[in-house]
Amino acid sequence: xxxxxxxxxxxxxxxxxxxxxxxxxxxxxxxxxxxxxxxxxxxxxxxxxxxxxxxxxxxxxxxxxxxxxxxxxxxxxxxxxxxxxxxxxxxxxxxxxxxxxxxxxxxxxxxxxxxxxxxxxxxxxxxxxxxxxxxxxxxxxxxxxxxxxxxxxxxxxxxxxxxxxxxxxxxxxxxxxxxxxxxxxxxxxxxxxxxxxxxxxxxxxxxxxxxxxxxxxxxxxxxxxxxxxxxxxxxx
Ligand code: SF4
Numbered sequence: 001x002x003x004x005x006x007x008x009x010x011x012x013x014x015x016x017x018x019x020x021x022x023x024x025x026x027x028x029x030x031x032x033x034x035x036x037x038x039x040x041x042x043x044x045x046x047x048x049x050x051x052x053x054x055x056x057x058x059x060x061x062x063x064x065x066x067x068x069x070x071x072x073x074x075x076x077x078x079x080x081x082x083x084x085x086x087x088x089x090x091x092x093x094x095x096x097x098x099x100x101x102x103x104x105x106x107x108x109x110x111x112x113x114x115x116x117x118x119x120x121x122x123x124x125x126x127x128x129x130x131x132x133x134x135x136x137x138x139x140x141x142x143x144x145x146x147x148x149x150x151x152x153x154x155x156x157x158x159x160x161x162x163x164x165x166x167x168x169x170x171x172x173x174x175x176x177x178x179x180x181x182x183x184x185x186x187x188x189x190x191x192x193x194x195x196x197x198x199x200x201x202x203x204x205x206x207x208x209x210x211x212x213x214x215x216x217x218x219x220x221x222x223x224x225x226x227x228x229x230x231x232x233x234x235x236x
Pocket of ligand 1 (some may be wrong): 045046113122123133135136140143
């Protein structure tokens with residue numbers, strides 16, 4: 001990403017923030033009420049077998065969880081990665097997208113909630129019938145506002161069985177406020193990530209180098225995020 005392109009992206013995001021600050025929370029709450037929603041505790045948004053359950057989480061939220069629990073950063077978050085069935089497939093896909101550098105490090109942008117080996121969220125109990133989040137009070141805004149999200153200043157919904165259920169005015173207002181906070185927080189975080197990003201070099205042997213790391217039982221990640229660049233080694 002060259003400097004000029006980076007500035008264009010940042011300017012666009014700054015304009016979006018200005019516009020997002022003008023969103024009327026009452027109007028948004030009205031839209032939420034019209035769509036309707038009630039969590040039916042199916043756990044489908046937390047478990048991998050029902051679809052993409054990656055939860056994007058920004059550093060501010062990771063710190064908030066860390067400061068209010070005995071969890072370490074690596075217990076809470078891992079590099080925001082693509083969905084691949086095996087580490088080999090991951091190397092193949094990341095190399096294809098030019099996301100592996102000349103030393104075999106996989107580059108990612110931002111973080112997602114840590115997942116178990118079966119790729120369920122780390123905070124959903126193992127017993128399939130118990131879908132009570134283990135960090136319910138501390139869960140990130142993506143979880144507490146699910147299945148709603150904001151994109152291009154508009155309210156959007158993800159697939160969810162609880163949509164269409166009756167929601168109180170009080171809960172619609174609360175969701176509307178949380179959604180606006182989440183939207184502004186994510187935009188601001190993306191701007192900082194772009195500002196910190198310095199790029200990396202890739203070459204035709206990138207995938208081979210990552211595969212060689214994999215043979216030795218690990219993969220290296222470089223996470224570009226709003227707090228800078230962070231290197232993580234994951235044992236595979
Ligand atoms: S943090 Fe809780 S609500 Fe969010 S995905 Fe994990 S288990 Fe589900």
